[in-house]
Amino acid sequence: MTENEMSRYRDFLKDNLRLRIDFSLTDQHQGIMPPPVQKLPRVGQEMIFLPKEETFAAFHGTDLLAAISNRRSHRHFLGHPLPLTELSFLLWATQGITEILAPGFAQRTVPSAGCRHAFETYLLVNHVVDLESGLYRFLPVEHALIFEGEVENLPERLAEATLGQTFVATAPVTLAWTAIPYRMEWRYDIAAHRVIAMDAGHLCQNLYLACEAVGAGTCAIAAYHQELMDQLLQVDGHDEFTVYLAPVGKVRPA
Numbered sequence: 163m164t165e166n167e168m169s170r171y172r173d174f175l176k177d178n179l180r181l182r183i184d185f186s187l188t189d190q191h192q193g194i195m196p197p198p199v200q201k202l203p204r205v206g207q208e209m210i211f212l213p214k215e216e217t218f219a220a221f222h223g224t225d226l227l228a229a230i231s232n233r234r235s236h237r238h239f240l241g242h243p244l245p246l247t248e249l250s251f252l253l254w255a256t257q258g259i260t261e262i263l264a265p266g267f268a269q270r271t272v273p274s275a276g277c278r279h280a281f282e283t284y285l286l287v288n289h290v291v292d293l294e295s296g297l298y299r300f301l302p303v304e305h306a307l308i309f310e311g312e313v314e315n316l317p318e319r320l321a322e323a324t325l326g327q328t329f330v331a332t333a334p335v336t337l338a339w340t341a342i343p344y345r346m347e348w349r350y351d352i353a354a355h356r357v358i359a360m361d362a363g364h365l366c367q368n369l370y371l372a373c374e375a376v377g378a379g380t381c382a383i384a385a386y387h388q389e390l391m392d393q394l395l396q397v398d399g400h401d402e403f404t405v406y407l408a409p410v411g412k413v414r415p416a
C-alpha cells in the first residue's frame with residue numbers, strides 16, 4: 163500500500179467531505195420523500211409476531227454496571243436453543259422502534275445519525291425455540307419476523323462465508339446486519355457512509371449488553387466474504403449489502 167493510498171483510506175474517518183457537499187442538492191432538500199424505515203415484506207410473506215416489551219419484565223433486574231463490566235466476546239456457546247422471548251428482546255435492544263416520528267423517521271433503541279437507521283437485520287436461525295431453521299428478517303415496525311426461506315447446509319455455508327470462523331456456525335442464531343445506504347444518502351449524500359459505519363457499532367454494543375441480561379453471549383464479526391454473505395442473505399450487494407455479523411447463543415444456564 164502506498165502512502166498516498168493509505169492517506170485516502172484514512173480520510174474516510176475524517177469529516178472533511180461535509181465541507182464539499184452542497185446540502186441544498188440532497189434528496190431531502192429537494193423535497194423527495196424519505197425512504198421507508200424498513201424494507202417492505204414481499205407479497206404473501208407472513209409475519210411471525212414476536213413476544214413484545216411486556217414480556218421482557220424478567221430482564222429488568224440486570225445491573226447495568228455489571229453488564230458493562232462483564233461484557234466479553236464469546237466464541238463458545240452451550241448446546242441450548244435460544245428461547246424466542248430472549249431473541250425478541252435482543253432484536254428490540256438492537257433495532258427496536260420506540261417511537262414513530264413521521265413517515266421515514268422512527269426512533270429506535272440505538273442512536274443513528276439524522277435518525278436515518280440504514281440497517282436491516284437478518285437472522286440465520288440454527289436452533290431457536292419455535293422457529294424452523296433458515297433465513298429470517300426482522301421487521302422493527304411490527305416487531306415481527308418474516309421467513310425468507312430455508313438454507314441448505316446452513317452451518318457449512320455460514321462457516322465458509324465467515325472465512326472459516328467455524329464457531330459462528332455453531333451458534334443457535336447469527337444476526338447479520340445489512341446497510342441500505344440510500345436511507346442515509348437521502349440526507350447526507352456522500353457523507354452518509356462514514357456515519358453508517360459508526361451506527362453499526364451502536365447496535366452491536368447494545369447486543370453485547372442485552373446478551374448479559376439473558377445469559378447469552380455474542381461476538382462481533384467484521385471479517386467475512388462479502389459476496390458469499392450477500393448471497394446467503396439474498397441481497398443485491400449494491401443497494402443493500404452485509405456490513406456486520408453477530409452469532410448469539412447461551413453462555414450461562416438459565
Ligand SMILES: Cc1cc2nc3c(=O)[nH]c(=O)nc-3n(C[C@H](O)[C@H](O)[C@H](O)COP(=O)(O)O)c2cc1C
Binds near residue numbers: 233381383
Ligand atoms: C468491529 C469488530 C470486528 C470484529 N471482528 C471479529 C471477527 O471477525 N472475528 C472474531 O473472532 N472476533 C471479532 N471481533 C471481536 C474482537 O476480537 C474482540 O472484541 C476483542 O478481542 C476484545 O475482546 P472482548 O470483546 O472480549 O473485550 C470484532 C470486534 C469488533 C468490535
